Amino acid sequence: MDTALELFSNEGFESTPTSKISNEAGVSEGLIFRHFTNKNGLLQAVMLDVEDRINNLFQPIIQCLDPQMAIKLAISLPFSIKKAEYVFWRLKYKLKWESAYDNPDNLQPLIKKLSWAFYQLGQNEPKLEAQFMVQTIEVISTEILKGNLKQKTKYKNFLLDKYEF
Amino acid sequence: MDTALELFSNEGFESTPTSKISNEAGVSEGLIFRHFTNKNGLLQAVMLDVEDRINNLFQPIIQCLDPQMAIKLAISLPFSIKKAEYVFWRLKYKLKWESAYDNPDNLQPLIKKLSWAFYQLGQNEPKLEAQFMVQTIEVISTEILKGNLKQKTKYKNFLLDKYEF
Amino acid sequence: MDTALELFSNEGFESTPTSKISNEAGVSEGLIFRHFTNKNGLLQAVMLDVEDRINNLFQPIIQCLDPQMAIKLAISLPFSIKKAEYVFWRLKYKLKWESAYDNPDNLQPLIKKLSWAFYQLGQNEPKLEAQFMVQTIEVISTEILKGNLKQKTKYKNFLLDKYEF
Amino acid sequence: MDTALELFSNEGFESTPTSKISNEAGVSEGLIFRHFTNKNGLLQAVMLDVEDRINNLFQPIIQCLDPQMAIKLAISLPFSIKKAEYVFWRLKYKLKWESAYDNPDNLQPLIKKLSWAFYQLGQNEPKLEAQFMVQTIEVISTEILKGNLKQKTKYKNFLLDKYEF
């Protein structure tokens, strides 16, 4: 699964032959099908893992009791992605257009939490604010993963300013 | 090229056999290779067209002389995508992770224009504001294309409010 | 490999589709590529075998201790090719112009031996004599394989006479 | 036809696409089929030319009235092949195994002449001697064309000596 994650993430799902996965993982090709039935089954298993790990990164925000802090954490999230985590963020975003594997519901808890936070802070449209912020997190993550974003701290401060914290 | 655009956009580049393209287009499979050398060559030709059509949609913003109006047009852009245009927006976004076909430079003219607009309006960080707005346009377009965004007008107004125009 | 040898030898390498080989061999076409990577890989494997078998036919000459006898054996060689061996002699000669598969060095041991034999018999130019004899062997083999040579025994005696044995 | 000769000779008949011929010749691909019906038709036309040119090279031998001189000319023949002629000699030899294009009868006039020469010189088996000499010419030509023969003059003298002229 680790090898699959890496290869799917770097070279794409369709472009990764099962033989390559088994080779790099040092197991027989047949084993993949014994465990996951399908190449799709393997992807599914990998994705469950990925969603899980990403959800974990949301936990500090969701469990934060101070609304202002929660928002600050949310904005900071994409800027704190570690190199080691790139691989599963990238896979997640690559599969965004593969409806079978993209599950927008995974973001609901985060949206809920941010809704609450914006509400606490007296915003007019807390739900829309939350939705917008989550989307913002996604674009910035994408830009960072693709290496397009220079001056990360400057940009981070710019965003924090935007929310007047 | 029309058939290819449609299929690449709906089913993905790797998942679309050249035979399917030629069948649906009502031409021989060989013709694809005579004209485009490669399946990749076909994609390239299709993408040039796509970029062109998308650039055209930016023109009203870029040529707008009133900064406030330019920003308003930019925000409105994703909400005014017509069903008929979905197919090439979707392809563009699907290929975002295929570095060979993703050309972030295409957005430069738009970013430049919005920088100018924010500068005219006396914003502190016009460049960062412009960058942020373009990213915002991209997420919202994505959400709309994926059919995730309900209450489009409400959301649009929310954004327009954000920029106090 | 047997089927490939036969088909390459009879119909030529380029003119033999891998599908025909697999069909006649009663295996799947994919198996060829699993084992030999390439159609070229198959040819290479076949040729290694062919060279080996031909080298074996040289052994009696190379191991012969009597110089006169060695030469006699060499002259007799093309006349003693069995029908069953035609297939690999023919392939070898067909590939003579395909530099990647033609290895003239394979004849060196035979040339060395004949050099020695002619030297023992006091010839002026043993090396050139040896080279000439090996070439003679090649033409005559070719003529025989192509069925152009009638009166084989008469011709054989004529050659033996030439070398006064 | 010149381009075809060159390509067939260098890269082989099967390995040369008609498109490559027409490209290098600077004509349309269709023209080949208008003139020669077939790719095979083109080869046939080319080969007629080749046989013709090679026959011309035999003329000095065939018209020679002095038997000793005729034989000397025959031996010298392969050593006097000019670089510019390589291309059609090579094609001729490459097609040796393509029965449809190999015509051993072309050598008959030469064999006849050499038979006559050896007969004049009082040899026991003039016909066999002639046949052997023609074969010798063929091998040596082959070796020269393939660039395997160093010390050409030494080898030529060795052969001339063999016939004691």
Add this chain to the structure above:
DNA sequence: TATGAATGAGTATTCATTCAT
């Protein structure tokens, strides 16, 4: 006479998947 756009059968090769061991 010559072109070149179009064809379609054919070709090597890939790859997910099966299954006996």
Add this chain to the structure above:
DNA sequence: GATGAATGAATACTCATTCAT
């Protein structure tokens, strides 16, 4: 539980040939 040999359908691509112009 794991292997790896074998499969066969699918795939991108080639190429001789046709034909309207």
